[in-house]
Amino acid sequence: MDLHAMDRYIKSLIKEAGHRIRNSFLTDITIESKSNVNDLVTNMDKEIEQFFIERIRRDFPEHRIFGEEGFGDDIQNTKGIIWLLDPIDGTMNFVHQKRNFAISLGIYEEGVGKLGYIYDVVNDDLYHGVKDGGAYYNNEKLRPLMETEISESIVAMNATWAIPNRYLDHEAIIQLIRDVRGTRSFGSAALELAYVACGRFDAYISMRLSPWDIAGGMVIAHEVGAITTNFKGDPANLLKQDTFIAANPAIHQELLEKYIKFK
Ligand code: 2AM
Numbered sequence: 001m002d003l004h005a006m007d008r009y010i011k012s013l014i015k016e017a018g019h020r021i022r023n024s025f026l027t028d029i030t031i032e033s034k035s036n037v038n039d040l041v042t043n044m045d046k047e048i049e050q051f052f053i054e055r056i057r058r059d060f061p062e063h064r065i066f067g068e069e070g071f072g073d074d075i076q077n078t079k080g081i082i083w084l085l086d087p088i089d090g091t092m093n094f095v096h097q098k099r100n101f102a103i104s105l106g107i108y109e110e111g112v113g114k115l116g117y118i119y120d121v122v123n124d125d126l127y128h129g130v131k132d133g134g135a136y137y138n139n140e141k142l143r144p145l146m147e148t149e150i151s152e153s154i155v156a157m158n159a160t161w162a163i164p165n166r167y168l169d170h171e172a173i174i175q176l177i178r179d180v181r182g183t184r185s186f187g188s189a190a191l192e193l194a195y196v197a198c199g200r201f202d203a204y205i206s207m208r209l210s211p212w213d214i215a216g217g218m219v220i221a222h223e224v225g226a227i228t229t230n231f232k233g234d235p236a237n238l239l240k241q242d243t244f245i246a247a248n249p250a251i252h253q254e255l256l257e258k259y260i261k262f263k
């Protein structure tokens with residue numbers, strides 16, 4: 001795979017998709033629920049996924065596509081080149097706020113992340129990463145993450161975790177909220193991961209994410225030294241849903257050992 005040619009192609013594809021999404025603000029969108037009433041999907045989620053798939057199938061017929069809305073391929077293994085796509089990450093924000101959502105895309109070859117893109121459509125901000133070639137914010141190279149500690153960290157997480165639940169020791173999570181400098185929640189896993197790569201957040205943790213939520217962001221985050229695993233400390237699974245943490249390397253281990261405890 002010629003990463004430079006591919007990078008140019010993908011950037012123009014993403015910008016075109018972003019243009020379509022911004023134009024949709026001028027029209028009515030159709031909103032439906034998926035797994036529960038708060039799990040939203042719109043006609044734009046579907047149309048943007050289909051837009052990518054048509055182009056990829058036309059220009060790279062041998063590649064496979066793993067997309068959230070299910071128009072791509074039935075992916076059961078990581079063989080060959082796979083595009084992991086979330087056409088709109090943060091659909092609830094897209095519907096309610098018309099901001100704080102992103103297109104998320106990762107290109108993996110034999111299970112290894114080669115290219116990653118997170119496009120903040122409304123702000124026209126592109127975060128991207130090239131394996132062994134660096135991470136970029138609007139084409140400016142990002143610097144490696146600086147040393148930090150829990151007491152000086154901003155951690156992105158969902159507030160619902162502080163509610164007693166079946167899976168996690170919520171007292172430990174409350175202790176984390178006490179110990180960090182601040183917590184934030186954006187409602188877009190992709191943007192939160194991009195922010196970790198930029199050093200604006202020191203960690204992002206989530207109970208349940210899918211491969212397309214994190215595929216692009218992991219390539220970007222790794223290039224600045226961030227560590228990404230599930231809550232057990234294993235590398236993220238590219239085929240199924242799992243827990244997820246991306247963190248500054250100085251605090252990743254401590255977060256897992258001290259604060260994120262399975263019951
Ligand atoms: P989505 O908007 O593409 O569905 C919201 O907290 C974050 O979690 C978003 O990045 C959202 O992606 C993701 N997410 C993953 N699985 C989800 C689910 N079942 N319901 C709602 N958000 C989900």
Ligand code: CA
Binds near residue numbers: 040091
């Ligand atoms: Ca969704």
Ligand code: CA
Binds near residue numbers: 068086088089090
């Ligand atoms: Ca998503």
Ligand code: CA
Binds near residue numbers: 088089091
């Ligand atoms: Ca989505």
